[in-house]
Amino acid sequence: MAAVIYFLASYILANQMCIVRTSNGYFYTGALVVVAVTFALLAYLLRRGEKGAAWVFLMAAVAWTTVEVYIALSGIRTVNPLMLMGGVWLPTWVPAVIRGITDGALPSFLGYLFARTLKLRNYTAVLLILLFTLAFLGIERGVESIGVAAGIIHSSIGLLGVPVWNSTYSIRWIFNPVSVGGLLVMTLIGLAILARINGRGFWVFTTHYFLYIVYYAVCFTLIPQQIGFRRWVGTPIPLTGFDPASMTLTILDPTQALVRALWVGYGLPVVISLYHTAIPILTLLPADPFKACITYLFDVTIEIAGVYIPYLTIPVALKLVEKPEDGVSTTSFTAHATTLLSLTIGPILMALWLSAHSINFLSNFAEGIITGPVSILTGVAVLLLLRYATEKIKKSRNT
Secondary structure (H helix, E strand, C coil): CHHHHHHHHHHHCCCCCEEEECCCCCCCHHHHHHHHHHHHHHHHHHHCCCHHHHHHHHHHHHHHHHHHHHHHHCCCCCCCCCEECCCEECCCHHHHHHHHHHHHHHHHHHHHHHHHHHHCCCHHHHHHHHHHHHHHHHHHHHHHHHHHHCCCCCCCHHHHCCCCCCCECEEEECCCHHHHHHHHHHHHHHHHHHHHHCCHHHHHHHHHHHHHHHHHHHHHHHHHHHCCCCEEEEEEEECCCCCHHHCCCECCCHHHHHHHHHHHHHCCCCCEEEECCCCCEEEEEECCHHHHHHHHHHHHHHHHHHHHHHHHHHHHHCCCCCCCCCCCCHHHHHHHHHHHHHHHHHHHHHHHHHHCCCCCHHHHHHHHHHHCCHHHHHHHHHHHHHHHHHHHHHHHHHC
16 A cells, blocks of 8 residues: 555656745744835825725735635644744734735735836836845844844754744645646736736736736745755655654754755755655655756746736726826837746746646646635625725715
8 A cells, every 4th residue: 555655646746846945834023024014115105195006905915815814724834833032922824914915915016116116217216126125025034033143043043944943844846736727827817807908008017017026036936045945946756665753854953954054055965854745755855957947937937926917907907006008119018018928828838737747637727727716806805895885985975
């Protein structure tokens, strides 16, 4: 029976790549700082009458939080325990809401500001937004460094990027058919609405929005991968034996942390045994540069930037956000549309090809297509409800 399990695991994971995170549950004090600064910036823009950014922010926040809360409460993502500086413990759903803001609403919010500022040709402000992004992404790491210096966090976090109270590794099968199906349909919904609304100016605006989020994702994905060993691509290989005691690997030894730091700097061939929900035990080898690049390509262009497209196009379709005016040359429109479509359709086709190697591909893929839009529908429902309530309030005031 064990041999059959390992054979199936080998077949299922053949030619698949996993993105590995070394911080499943992590230090959330920095994330709360990011949330506070985000709301301060949003309040400032609302006072200036910039309602478009608020609607994009709300759409993304509701949709992304819906996903995060679901995977947290359903146990798909185990994030426990969680702790703020000073010893405040958090229930699982609280960090899910925080991630809905930091991982979902913030990139969409800044992407809209970037595209709008670029449209106004305020290049100094555009540069400030790009630099502001790096500052935002550095807040959490900076707070963790303060915790290390203050002795609140074990010094090994400087090498592992993992708080000692929760150093359980987690991996994610990047080309899982369910995930690919869900991400594909969300991206295509965004593109379909874009095509339906049409307008050269909106195509250019959406492309700028998308490219900013790609930039954000590159900073989010690659910088932590190179600094702190937080995110890397592994190629799974099933083990020949089964040891229940090894199903969860906890790294607390500073010597092991040093080895991993050396691997980051010099490419040492570290082999790590990990637990995965789909199979008993597997070994992850660092992926070669080609596999790592195609994994990051899909992660950056589709899993992050692609699924954010509806967060812009839906508020515009509902006429909550003003549609950018045209006045764009044919050459500019063609260049932008080609860029947007090549960076979405291309990675989607690549993911379909890799995902199709899996057992029960069609059924799992169909499941993703069905469940993927749920978060978008939730966001649309909230937007419509809020617009209805706003209109009712205006009518009551006028009467």
